[in-house]
Amino acid sequence: EAQVTQNPRYLITVTGKKLTVTCSQNMNHEYMSWYRQDPGLGLRQIYYSMNVEVTDKGDVPEGYKVSRKEKRNFPLILESPSPNQTSLYFCASSLGVSSYEQYFGPGTRLTVT
Amino acid sequence: GQSLEQPSEVTAVEGAIVQINCTYQTSGFYGLSWYQQHDGGAPTFLSYNALDGLEETGRFSSFLSRSDSYGYLLLQELQMKDSASYFCAVRDFDYKLSFGAGTTVTVRA
Numbered sequence: 001e002a003q004v005t006q007n008p009r010y011l012i013t014v015t016g017k018k019l020t021v022t023c024s025q026n027m028n029h030e031y032m033s034w035y036r037q038d039p040g041l042g043l044r045q046i047y048y049s050m051n052v053e054v055t056d057k058g059d060v061p062e063g064y065k066v067s068r069k070e071k072r073n074f075p076l077i078l079e080s081p082s083p084n085q086t087s088l089y090f091c092a093s094s095l096g097v098s099s100y101e102q103y104f105g106p107g108t109r110l111t112v113t
Numbered sequence: 114g115q116s117l118e119q120p121s122e123v124t125a126v127e128g129a130i131v132q133i134n135c136t137y138q139t140s141g142f143y144g145l146s147w148y149q150q151h152d153g154g155a156p157t158f159l160s161y162n163a164l165d166g167l168e169e170t171g172r173f174s175s176f177l178s179r180s181d182s183y184g185y186l187l188l189q190e191l192q193m194k195d196s197a198s199y200f201c202a203v204r205d206f207d208y209k210l211s212f213g214a215g216t217t218v219t220v221r222a
Contacts, residue, residue, distance in 0.1 A: 033210065040121075042200055042214040043156065050208060058209055090155060097208045100146050100163070104155040 002027045004105035006091050012111045013081055021076045021108050023091030029103075031094045032074040033058065034066065036087040037107075043090065049074055050097050081112040115139045115203055115211035124219045131188045133199050133216045138182065141206030145177050145184040150198045150215070159186070159199075188218065196220045 004025045013019055025032065033048035035058075045058030049068040063085055065077040074093075078085060091105040116138040125131045135145065144163035148156040162168055162177035162184060174187040188195055198215040205211070 031208070035212075040214060043202075043212040045210050045212075048209065056207070056209070059211065092156075098143065100144055100161040100204070101158040102146075102148075102156075102210070104157070106155050 002103070004091055004093055004103050006089075006105040006108050008108060009106060010109050012113065014113055015082055016080050019078050019081060019110075021078075021089060021091075021110070023074045023076065023105060024072050025074075025093040025103070026072065027093065027095075027103065028071065029093035030071070030096045031099065031102075032068065033092050033102075034064070034074070034076045035090045035092065036060065036085075037090060038087050046076070046089075081110075083112050086110060086112050115205060115209075117201055117203065117211060117213035119199075119201055119213040119216045121214065122217045122219070124221065125191055126221050127191055127193060129191050131191060131218060133186045133188070133201075133218070135184045135186070135201035135213055136182055137184075137201070137203050137213075139203050139205055139211075142179070143204040143206070145175070146202045146204075147173075147175055147186045148200045148202065148212075150200065152197070156200065191220050193220050193222070 034046040035043040047066040049055045089108045092102040094102045119135045146161045147159040150156040160175040172189045177184040200215045202212045
């Protein structure tokens, strides 16, 4: 089944404790991205990647890191999480940079206390 | 960056027609997309307009006017399952994707 998977789905952590949210897709997509969703703000792009080893900042990259060592995986790293990073996070992928249809993962609900 | 505006809420009865408008300001533009998100779920793709005009997909249609920086999503023959949030999105020439804040559609019996 073609899909985007994220783990964990739910995470409660404390300020400053490094964490990684994994994202994997099995569709051989080139374009991958991370979003955070907060009430009233819609989806805001954190980072995106056009292909392996190519990543770029979205609208809200501060406090996040990403890497794209393999085509299928695009982990999101929070080196020192803070309470303002409490949010719902989505990973998404699309066939290529000009593809208009994105496939979203199920989401990761992160709470930082 | 990009700026997209859409209404925050729309309420309608079953069987009605709802139009969700989206206006955008962008430094580059590859087209306007629409996504649906049910409460607690992942967004799913609905439609895309690269050129001016109307695109129809079943009960849903989407329209784009590039000269007016404006588009809309039309939901026809509303059903209870159409209660969800709807987002418009644009991709700029750097391939960065921006979404509107979303419109919550509530369908009443």
